[in-house]
Amino acid sequence: MPLTDIGILHQDPHFLIVDKPTLLLSVPGRAEDNKDCLITRLQENGWPEARIVHRLDWETSGLLVIARNADSHRELSRQFHDRETEKTYIALCWGHPAEDSGRIDLPLAYDPPNKPRHKVDFEHGRPSQTLWRVIERHQDHCRVELTPITGRSHQLRVHMLALGHPLLGDRLYAHEQALAACPRLALHAAMLGIRHPVSGEFLRFVSPAPF
Incomplete structure (x- = not known):
């Protein structure tokens, strides 16, 4: 599937910041007709290494961070678990x-x-x-x-x-x-703040609400 309305706000060797449209799953659903999702579209369109860190509901739009390697995935997941992110x-x-x-x-x-x-x-x-x-x-x-x-x-x-x-x-x-x-x-997930998984710099990303 094409990216179709998924905005790429930031990319570096360690992670992506993407803007998910409404009516798109973050990860595949269990039913066969629910396989289309954000992470699959990214993997099929230039980022085969993309790994989900957190999710938004199907109908919720806005910002997600996507890890590009195992170390970044581990560190970003830790930040969410330890409530060090801003949302x-x-x-x-x-x-x-x-x-x-x-x-x-x-x-x-x-x-x-x-x-x-x-x-x-x-x-x-x-x-x-x-x-x-x-x-x-x-x-x-x-x-x-x-x-x-x-x-x-x-x-x-x-x-x-x-x-x-x-x-x-x-x-x-x-x-x-x-x-x-x-x-x-x-x-709409309008602001996301994380620490860069390698440099430790705190970064904030913004996406205006579409309504």
């Missing part, structure tokens, strides 16, 4: 939070009866924290900056839902009005 997302959420910023601290767990949904689960959930800040307020929604402290599946989407403000265009969690308010999931 900021831009989203559109339904309604208006009473405050302008806050912290969500709610444990999350997979919800098998409603797969692939996740849910707040105080008994079995894993600790999950998100910082949020309102950037702009519009008539029926607002633009927010989301900073995940932890990195759970669907964390930002479930946390904003729990706050009472589901993300626009979210086919898994939004109510009818919020779903109809945007033609795609309004969630």
